[in-house]
Amino acid sequence: MSLILAFETSCDDTSVAIVDHQGEILANVIHSQTQHQQFGGIVPEIGSRSHIEQIHICTLRALEIAHINLAQVDAIAATFAPGLLGPLLVGAQYAKGLAASLKKPLIAIHHIEGHVLSGYLQKDFLKPPFIALIVSGGHTALYHVDKNYSMQTLGQTLDDAAGEAFDKIGRALGFSYPAGKIISEWAQNGDKNKFAFPIPMIKHKSLDFSFSGLKTKALDVIKKHDLNNQTIKADFCASLQEVICLSLIEKTFLALSNLSINSLVLGGGVVANYRLREMIIAKSKEKNISLFLPPIPLCTDNAVMIARAAHLKLSQGKISTLEQDVFANLHIEQSYVLYDV
Ligand code: KG4
Ligand code: ZN
Numbered sequence: 001m002s003l004i005l006a007f008e009t010s011c012d013d014t015s016v017a018i019v020d021h022q023g024e025i026l027a028n029v030i031h032s033q034t035q036h037q038q039f040g041g042i043v044p045e046i047g048s049r050s051h052i053e054q055i056h057i058c059t060l061r062a063l064e065i066a067h068i069n070l071a072q073v074d075a076i077a078a079t080f081a082p083g084l085l086g087p088l089l090v091g092a093q094y095a096k097g098l099a100a101s102l103k104k105p106l107i108a109i110h111h112i113e114g115h116v117l118s119g120y121l122q123k124d125f126l127k128p129p130f131i132a133l134i135v136s137g138g139h140t141a142l143y144h145v146d147k148n149y150s151m152q153t154l155g156q157t158l159d160d161a162a163g164e165a166f167d168k169i170g171r172a173l174g175f176s177y178p179a180g181k182i183i184s185e186w187a188q189n190g191d192k193n194k195f196a197f198p199i200p201m202i203k204h205k206s207l208d209f210s211f212s213g214l215k216t217k218a219l220d221v222i223k224k225h226d227l228n229n230q231t232i233k234a235d236f237c238a239s240l241q242e243v244i245c246l247s248l249i250e251k252t253f254l255a256l257s258n259l260s261i262n263s264l265v266l267g268g269g270v271v272a273n274y275r276l277r278e279m280i281i282a283k284s285k286e287k288n289i290s291l292f293l294p295p296i297p298l299c300t301d302n303a304v305m306i307a308r309a310a311h312l313k314l315s316q317g318k319i320s321t322l323e324q325d326v327f328a329n330l331h332i333e334q335s336y337v338l339y340d341v
Contacts, residue, residue: 004314005062005073005098006307007055009091010083010111011138012042013300014054018066018073019307023121026066028297028304029058037176041167048086055094070102077310080108080320080338081327083138088326096322107310108320108338110330111301112139113151115267118294118305120312126263126292133252135276136268136301137163137178140209140248142255143332145265149312151332154255155207162244163270165211169218169240173227183237184273190231190238195221197239200247207255209247214240245276249283256289265292272299313339 002021009015012033018026031054036042063069078095079088092108099106116132119125132143132151140163141156160168163180170179200214218240227233248270256264264284270276277293284291298304313319318339330337 002074002311002314003068003072004075004077004107004307004310005059005070006076006109006303006310007078007091007095008111008114008301008303008306009051009055009087010079011087011301012036012047013302014051014058015301015303016055016058016062017303017307018062018068019304019311021121021311023308023311025304026068027062028302029062029065030302031058039177041177042084044084044086047084048090051087051090055090059094070098073102073104075105075107075310075314076102077107077109077306079111079114079306080324081110081330081335083111083328085326085328088328092324092326096324100322105314105319106322106324107313107318108324109306109309109313110332110335110338112141112143112332113335114305114309116143116145116151116265117149117309117312118267118298118302119265119292120308124292126265126290128263129261130263130265131252131255131259131261132265132267133248134268135162135248135266135270137161137167137180139268140211140270142207142252144259144261151335153332154259155209155251157209157211159210159212160215162209162211162248163268165215165244166270168215169222172219172222173233173236178269180270180273184241184275186234186237187241187275190234190236192238192242194235195239197243199243199250202247202250205254207251207258209251211244211247214243241273241275245273245279248276249279252280253283253287256287262288263290267294267299267305269300272296
């Protein structure tokens with residue numbers, strides 16, 4: 001049995017997981033930072049300090065839950081890119097320290113590869129090649145994943161990520177950060193046809209996304225309507241959610257048909273959205289596409305996905321050095337820079 005202890009600290013969650021060679025989760029500890037809510041977005045320095053306070057506590061907790069000690073861990077993994085530099089450094093340095101003292105291999109992971117591989121080693125995960133749609137607060141992009149799990153970007157957002165659009169519009173509605181889940185809860189009681197929002201990028205044949213035009217339109221509607229009225233607020237949320245989902249689905253199925261691929265993997269915080277899930281399940285059925293949707297707790301940032309991605313890298317002989325740096329930005333095509341071989 002091979003056990004990987006993994007860390008994910010690229011944003012506002014301190015997450016530590018222990019996952020075995022079959023992908024089974026022995027522990028998955030997440031400390032979510034709530035300190036940012038009053039600021040309406042993440043304050044990197046506050047985030048870094050909280051990660052420093054929490055990472056050791058979360059690690060001890062994970063070892064306790066898994067009923068193992070550090071000597072039983074076979075490899076250490078952490079997110080090294082992309083993300084907020086301070087938070088990334090905390091997880092990366094802690095992982096390097098453990099790898100050095102335990103004399104175990106270090107595996108640096110690209111956060112997006114983690115999202116794509118959140119279901120790797122699970123029975124229902126799909127064999128590559130497949131298309132991956134990753135939708136989060138920082139990213140909205142489509143990838144082609146080849147038979148060796150090499151990833152190539154097909155299209156991405158030209159401005160805001162879908163989660164960022166939810167968060168920024170939610171802020172204007174007075175919702176706390178992150179607002180995606182709150183908007184989806186309001187949407188459950190609303191009429192999705194009440195507000196005629198344009199479906200972003202629907203007329204463009206490229207595989208890129210754009211949500212800033214929708215954001216401007218939504219902020220304008222907020223100014224003109226009484227969003228304190230509960231019914232109007234619910235209708236607004238349902239209509240907004242619908243067009244964001246439609247835009248994501250349109251581009252994803254365009255990618256599948258352009259590349260003649262019939263397997264689809266989703267990941268990222270926005271994939272926790274119930275409407276996106278039900279729409280993508282229905283359309284995949286209709287188009288005969290094999291679909292992998294991560295369970296909701298593994299959509300938002302977590303270290304399980306980092307551990308599972310690390311199991312793949314380990315099986316491919318990819319190991320990182322203790323000198324490995326972190327990167328705020330790193331294209332998925334360049335994730336090879338994280339490995340020594
Ligand atoms: O993957 P993630 O945890 O962090 C990033 O890597 O960005 O994604 C967080 C994003 C936030 O923008 C949040 O508003 C959004 O995911 N989100 C949702 C839902 N749950 C989380 N958006 C829509 N509906 C949801 N249920
Ligand atoms: Zn993420």
